[in-house]
Amino acid sequence: MTTAITKVEVQQAWTIARSEMRRAFLSKRGLWVYLLALFPCAAYLAHDVQMKVMEERWTRHGLTSVQLVDSFTKGETADAVLKRAPNPAFDHSWKNRRDDDGDRDGRAAEGREKTGKDRKERAEETVQRRAITYFDGQRVVDLRFSDGVLQEKLVRPIRDLEMDRRIFAGIFQYFYLRLAIFFGCLGIFMNLFRGEMLDKTLHFWFLMPVRREVLLAGKYIAGLTAASVIFGGGALLGYAAVLWPHNGVEGQAFMAAVGWSHAFWYAAAAVLGCLGYGSVFLAAGLLLRNPIIPAAVILLWESINGFLPAVLQKLSVLYYLQSLCPEAAPMDENSPMLRLLLAPAAPASKSLAIVGLVAVTALVLWAASRAVRTIEINYSTE
Amino acid sequence: MTSTEVIFTDVSKFYGEVLGVNKVTLHIPPGITSLVGPNGSGKTTLMNLMTGLIRPGRGSISVLGLSPNEPEKLMRVTGYATQFDSAPRWATGMEFVTTGLTLYGYSQHDARDRAWQALDQVGLTEAAERKVAGYSKGMRQRVRLAQAIAHDPQVLVLDEPLNGLDPLVRAETITLFRRYAAEGRHVILSSHVLQEVDLISDQVILISNGMIVAEGEIRGVRDEISEHPSQFIIRCRDASRIASLLFCEDHVTEIKMNDDRLGLLVLTRNREEFSQALTRIALAGYSIDGVIPSDENVDALYEYLIGGGRS
Numbered sequence: 001m002t003t004a005i006t007k008v009e010v011q012q013a014w015t016i017a018r019s020e021m022r023r024a025f026l027s028k029r030g031l032w033v034y035l036l037a038l039f040p041c042a043a044y045l046a047h048d049v050q051m052k053v054m055e056e057r058w059t060r061h062g063l064t065s066v067q068l069v070d071s072f073t074k075g076e077t078a079d080a081v082l083k084r085a086p087n088p089a090f091d092h093s094w095k096n097r098r099d100d101d102g103d104r105d106g107r108a109a110e111g112r113e114k115t116g117k118d119r120k121e122r123a124e125e126t127v128q129r130r131a132i133t134y135f136d137g138q139r140v141v142d143l144r145f146s147d148g149v150l151q152e153k154l155v156r157p158i159r160d161l162e163m164d165r166r167i168f169a170g171i172f173q174y175f176y177l178r179l180a181i182f183f184g185c186l187g188i189f190m191n192l193f194r195g196e197m198l199d200k201t202l203h204f205w206f207l208m209p210v211r212r213e214v215l216l217a218g219k220y221i222a223g224l225t226a227a228s229v230i231f232g233g234g235a236l237l238g239y240a241a242v243l244w245p246h247n248g249v250e251g252q253a254f255m256a257a258v259g260w261s262h263a264f265w266y267a268a269a270a271v272l273g274c275l276g277y278g279s280v281f282l283a284a285g286l287l288l289r290n291p292i293i294p295a296a297v298i299l300l301w302e303s304i305n306g307f308l309p310a311v312l313q314k315l316s317v318l319y320y321l322q323s324l325c326p327e328a329a330p331m332d333e334n335s336p337m338l339r340l341l342l343a344p345a346a347p348a349s350k351s352l353a354i355v356g357l358v359a360v361t362a363l364v365l366w367a368a369s370r371a372v373r374t375i376e377i378n379y380s381t382e
Numbered sequence: 383m384t385s386t387e388v389i390f391t392d393v394s395k396f397y398g399e400v401l402g403v404n405k406v407t408l409h410i411p412p413g414i415t416s417l418v419g420p421n422g423s424g425k426t427t428l429m430n431l432m433t434g435l436i437r438p439g440r441g442s443i444s445v446l447g448l449s450p451n452e453p454e455k456l457m458r459v460t461g462y463a464t465q466f467d468s469a470p471r472w473a474t475g476m477e478f479v480t481t482g483l484t485l486y487g488y489s490q491h492d493a494r495d496r497a498w499q500a501l502d503q504v505g506l507t508e509a510a511e512r513k514v515a516g517y518s519k520g521m522r523q524r525v526r527l528a529q530a531i532a533h534d535p536q537v538l539v540l541d542e543p544l545n546g547l548d549p550l551v552r553a554e555t556i557t558l559f560r561r562y563a564a565e566g567r568h569v570i571l572s573s574h575v576l577q578e579v580d581l582i583s584d585q586v587i588l589i590s591n592g593m594i595v596a597e598g599e600i601r602g603v604r605d606e607i608s609e610h611p612s613q614f615i616i617r618c619r620d621a622s623r624i625a626s627l628l629f630c631e632d633h634v635t636e637i638k639m640n641d642d643r644l645g646l647l648v649l650t651r652n653r654e655e656f657s658q659a660l661t662r663i664a665l666a667g668y669s670i671d672g673v674i675p676s677d678e679n680v681d682a683l684y685e686y687l688i689g690g691g692r693s
Binding site: 015204209211378 | 397430433434435436437451452453454455456457458462464466467468469470471472481482484485486487
């Protein structure tokens with residue numbers, strides 16, 4: 001039996017793909033995949049709105065120039081600071097027992113030795129505390145005074161690009177790749193055959209003069225196009241939502257340096273995730289009726305990937321996808337178990353990851369093409 | 383291998399432990415062939431097997447020399463209007479037919495032309511641009527028929543094709559089947575309306591419990607049923623006298639006289655001898671207006687061979 005695809009069959013596959021795209025994009029059963037795809041974007045937009053509200057609140061309390069804020073140095077008195085910058089956002093004073101203060105900052109023992117005063121006497125002594133907070137439009141600066149002298153200067157940017165990028169890397173690897181694309185592809189690709197079985201419409205395609213493998217290819221193209229647009233687009237929108245508020249010098253510098261490259265690799269990882277998981281769930285839809293079983297098995301397989309021998313690790317979609325991510329995801333160093341589950345087993349190079357992923361996909365699609373030849377229309381058992 | 387027949391060779395199909403069809407061997411020649419049998423007897427299973435929707439557990443099937451395992455070849459010469467009532471949600475009647483035709487290699491323009499002709503043949507042009515999902519049951523039946531005939535197949539397989547058709551479309555559809563048969567093509571259909579099967583079929587296949595009970599031309603099948611006497615209705619003026627003459631014949635087992643005394647129902651074990659007896663009676667000067675076999679129809683065959691409830 002010939003397995004080579006002819007020009008006519010390419011046209012047939014494209015005709016099928018065009019028809020099936022409606023099912024892939026707009027299936028009522030699968031509209032929830034849009035929620036998964038857009039979650040990072042929505043979360044960051046919500047975060048942006050929250051930051052915007054916070055900025056406005058700080059601005060209402062008082063805005064100080066950047067130069068002035070940067071000019072405050074340790075050892076200055078509160079009066080000198082207020083003289084230069086008379087409109088702090090907050091100014092708060094309180095008293096502490098010196099003992100409490102010493103215990104907190106580790107200077108108690110030293111104080112006792114120097115003064116030789118006993119504990120009772122010390123308890124009666126107090127230290128005058130003051131916190132003056134300024135806002136320069138981007139950063140909140142806390143000045144901590146003890147007995148009127150500036151001891152500490154804490155600077156907190158309202159928007160922290162570095163932090164936002166790290167959090168996005170975590171969301172992308174732990175949520176987007178492992179859950180959103182995984183379950184999204186489950187919804188899109190399993191629906192292509194299993195959904196038609198449930199709708200009792202698969203016979204429509206089986207009664208066409210089309211090789212089953214061509215039908216499989218057409219449906220896979222439709223699913224892959226839909227999943228890539230939804231999840232690749234979702235990744236780009238999410239990344240845009242991360243960068244959008246940082247449109248100043250810092251943001252522009254980042255985009256000029258590595259921003260576009262990162263955006264490309266996030267989108268590429270999402271699309272390649274759809275390529276890999278899509279083939280797996282397309283095959284699962286041919287072989288199994290209940291999507292929960294393959295989903296659970298594959299999720300488990302992907303999760304324990306780090307524990308597997310090196311050869312088996314390469315039979316995982318996630319193994320390759322993590323290697324494509326442009327930034328390392330934050331990891332809790334204090335949870336070795338979590339680290340083992342979430343960390344990439346042994347990251348491959350990007351080119352090797354792409355080749356490996358395509359190879360895994362080709363292998364799974366080959367198995368699916370064997371299965372689709374023997375599939376029968378038996379709606380009564382669905 | 384080229385062949386003009388649809389051939390089943392020792393085909394069995396089980397759904398798990400449930401019998402679909404068992405050891406079916408059939409040679410279906412061109413013409414209109416009706417599959418007749420009760421619900422669950424295996425009619426649809428046979429149709430699904432010959433179109434590749436299901437695979438036989440054993441045996442082989444050949445449709446004009448083509449295997450159902452090669453839909454890319456088989457479906458170019460075959461059209462199948464199934465009983466599955468669903469259609470893709472996205473499809474209008476026109477899209478339902480044209481999508482199929484584009485897969486046959488027709489250009490969009492040609493596909494629309496052909497689709498329009500097919501929809502016209504089943505009286506569905508007015509609803510062509512409406513979604514199939516919104517069609518009535520009868521309209522869905524018609525659009526499936528349109529899709530099956532749109533590419534002008536050599537083998538037309540139709541599961542209960544006349545269900546839901548209004549009398550005019552039904553008559554036109556039967557004419558279409560006859561035209562196909564006259565052109566040497568296959569029209570293989572199942573129907574539970576036995577009178578209809580009787581009217582349109584060149585041959586019948588009676589199936590019960592997954593087994594072929596009888597196959598062939600209706601008259602030939604009837605001739606082979608020896609345990610049931612053949613029945614004839616005789617229209618005549620002197621019914622009582624003719625009845626007494628026929629009673630003298632050994633092969634006549636029963637005679638019933640019509641209430642109007644202008645007709646007889648005669649049961650005979652030997653059609654040849656009955657024919658000769660009638661000739662003798664006519665030559666003796668008795669007037670016989672007509673003789674009609676009353677059980678040379680699918681209804682009678684069904685009753686004799688299968689009995690019980692009809693599908």
